Amino acid sequence: MRTFAILLRRDLAILLPGGARGAAFLPLIFFLLVAVLFPFAVGPEPSLLARTGGGVLWVAALLASILPLDRLVAADREAGVFDQLALRGISEEIAMTARLVAHWLSFGPLILIATLPASALLSLTGQTFWRLLASLLAGTPGLAAIGLITSALLASLRGGTALAGLLLAPIAVPLVIFGAGHLARDDISGALFAAAFSLVLCAIAPFAAAAAIRAARD
C-alpha cells in the first residue's frame, strides 16, 4: 500500500495540471473548443443544440481522453523505469493501477467541471446537464482504462501512440452508446450500464497493461 502511494504521488506529480509533463489542460481545452465550435457549424437554433449537444459532448470527452495517451506509458518504458521497478520487486500491475488513477484524475474531473460551461454554450436543459454529468462520471473511468491499455500495448511501437485513437474508439463504443443514451431516457439504466462497463474495464486495465509491458520486455 505504501508502494502504491509512492507510485501514485509520482504519477500525479507528472500528469496533473502544472505537473512536469504539462499537457494536462489539453483535454479540457479540446472539450471546450468542441462546445464553442459546434453551434457555429450547425447554427444557433436552441432546440437543435439542446437535442444534439449532449451527444456531441460525449464524443468530445472521448476524443479528449485520447490526447494524454501519447506519453502515458511509452516515456517510462524508454527510460527503463519499469525495469528498475521490477528489480525492486514492484509489479507492473501496481504501477499500472497507480497510473490508471492518476490518468483519470488528470482529465476526468476537469472535463466534469467543464461540462457546466459547455452545457450552457449548447443550451442544454438543466435536466440534460445533470444526466450528462452523471453519465460522464460513470463513463470517463472506462475511457481512462481503455486509454491505459492501448497506450501500454502501443508503447513499444515507434510512433505507435498515433494509433491509440484508432484502437481506443471501437472499444469505447459501448460507453458512448450507454452514456449518451442515458441523456434521452427517463430512467438511469444508461448511466448504470456505462458505470458497469467502466468498472469491468478498470478491473481489467492494470492487468492487461502490465502484460503488455512485460511482453514488450523480452
Place this chain on the structure above:
Amino acid sequence: MQARLSATDLACRKGDRLLFRQLDLDLGPGDMLHVRGPNGVGKTSLMRILAGLARPFAGSIERSGEVGMIDGRHALDPDRKLGDALRFWARLDGGADIGEPLRRLGIEALADIPVDYLSTGQKQRGVIARLLLRPRPVWLLDEAFAGLDAASQDLLADLVSEHCKAGGLCAFVSHQPVDLPARTLDLAEFGG
C-alpha cells in the same frame, strides 16, 4: 544474505540468431567480473538475463541477494529536479536518505536542477547515486563507466571495490580497461 550469482549452460537468442551459448559462471561474495566483447555479442542481453529481466533461451540462473542494476537508461524523470527524481526511488527503497549518495558522487549542487538540463555524465552520476541508496549485494553495471570523466570513473571503480570488499559481488560491462582486480569474461568466445 550471501551474495551469489551463478549461471549454468546459458544461451541467448535474439530473433533467429544465437548470441552466445554454453556459458557458465559462478560469482560469490567479493567477486568481480568484467564482461567484454565486440558490439552485438550479447553483453547487454547477458546482463538483463542475469538480472532476471529477460528469459534465457536455455540454461538456468541462480541468484541470491537483491539486484542493483545500471543499464543504458537513467530512469530519472527528465522534467523533475534531480533531487526529486532520486527521492522517488529513495522512498521506494525504504525511505533512504539521498544526501549521502549525492555527496559521495559530488553532485549535491545539482539536486535542484531538472534532469533534462544535466549532461550525460552528470545524469550517470545520479544513476550511480541511486545504486547507493540501499545496500544491494548483487551489482550489475552495463556500461556504467561510459560517459564519465576520469575522476568519476575512478570513483565508480572505488565504489565497486568497496562493495566487493563488503561481501557484495559485481559484474560489469565495459569497453574501456578498468583498474579493478576483476576476472574477465570475453563473450565472443561463447559465440553461437
